[in-house]
Amino acid sequence: MAEKKKNEWAEKLAYAPKNGYERLSAEEERAMHAYCEDYKDFLDHGKTERLCVEHCIELASARGFVPYEKGMALKTGDKVYYNNRGKAIMLAVIGEQDLSHGANIGAAHTDAPRLDLKPRPLYEEAEMAYLKTHHYGGIRKYQWVTVPLELHGKIVRADGSEVYVKIGADPEDPQFVINDLLPHLGREQGKKPLNEAIPSESLNILIGSWPEPDDDGSDRVKLAIMRILHEKYGIVEEDFISAELEAVPAANARDLGFDRSLIGAYGHDDRVCAYAELAAILQLDVPEKTAVCIFADKEEIGSEGVSGMQSQAFEAFMADLCEQQDVA
16 A cells, blocks of 8 residues: 555656657657758758858748848738848748837857868878868867868959859769878877877868879979869969858768667757757748747857857847837
8 A cells, every 4th residue: 555655656746757759649750750851951951151041041032031121111920031141140020019029039050160261271292282271160170080071162253253162062073081091000190189189280171183284383283273173163372362161071961770760960059959940930920929030150169250149230130120110
């Protein structure tokens, strides 16, 4: 009798953790799978913060969102987005209540640890051409050697025109790699602590080894690479100084495990949150309170700059919305 009493109290008062999969109904499970497929597509299209903004605009435009312009008239149910220099974005659905009642705001960052090219990155050594990098955000350097890489970003040419670079994502594209020592050549390297074995200065991307023909000067491989880049993008070496080029792992999101219960991908932090808030606001019709979704940049390095959360971009956007409603 006493044992039965104890079990009743345990069942009534104690917390018994339960696997999340066991809590799902059949309908919820189908919705979960559909959401995860859309999330993987978002990850594949958004490997940099710029690409996240581009894909966000594509999805939002299909749901009736339009670019926000300062002073435009807004009414309940209107859907707008503000593109902050192609690096961050804010979306809003105007609610039934004006902003004196507040707003529901979701925020996440879409930048992720990566390798950025230095302002003068291209050099040749031992008849191989490389790009110098510096890591953006916190990375485990040993994870980046011998991993296939893609190159994404924007170059502004001398005449002011812009060219967007995307190499390594399509099946027919070449990819890049940071080479490492073979085990029998890296014995001294193997004696070093994990965080010292691969120094930051060695994270240089191998991009070619075929020398320019009919040239007897130095740096023939570097020259051949510049010729290829000039033919494809119309750039010269000086254009690298103002370019914004990022190297990221060349792999799309995949299911993990025999049961496909996990997702493996680059950039989960914090795109798993960014996609959740985006999916939520895209489903809204006329909310009670105005809903706002924020994709921020620069979180990995302190949220600074004009596209980070330390900027005045969000405050200015909300102030404009308040002004349209005569709300302080």
